[in-house]
Amino acid sequence: MSSDFSGGQDPSIDVLVSTMNDLPGFRVERVLGEVFGLTVRARNVASSFGSAMKSLKGGELKGQTKMLVDSRLEAMRRLTDEAASRGGNAVLAMRFETSAGELGTEICAYGTACVVSAAT
Template identity: 50%
Template sequence: MSHDDIIITTMNDLPGYEIVAVYGEVFGLVVRARNAFSNIGASFRTVAGGEVKGYTKLLTESRNHAVDRLKDSAREHGANAVIAMRFDCNDIGNVMSEVAAYGTAVTVRPL
């Protein structure tokens, strides 16, 4: 199955669908090391201000990867949707970034 077979929403329900089974929490987790040059650039940006494009790209890619893993986990549970999806982001030792996408795996059917 493709990754497009899982519907994801940040809402607690899915308009136009009925939840017919609940499987519980699922998550997708990504931990990535930061590039040393990005860390140096970030230090300069902290002083000067402005966007740190290297981190923006890193976190965007990490979120997308975490959502792909979330979909895989939902699929493994037999779900076709994830409701109440959220992101959680943390730093690990100032050298790694952790991104988790999580929610409740459910099976839905159109009304």
């Protein structure tokens, strides 16, 4: 599969993100509270028309898939930026929430910003 359709955290970001509630090998030193990253994306008319035509015959809507991957990555970037701005170096219990409306698709990444250190 092309890297255009992959996800995951940008390795250059210094904030560790985990979907788990704890982090094996680390100790939570301080909980900084909830953080989130939000983005809303809209498709252009030509792309939406192409997706509508593709949906009639079936198959993956690659333009829509790419848009959602890009949106999730942007939401993650905003989430980690917010955690870092509060002094955090980790986000625990990270989740995504997605909703689609008439104007676009909203992607929200949220979790708990923490300061963690290696367990001794």
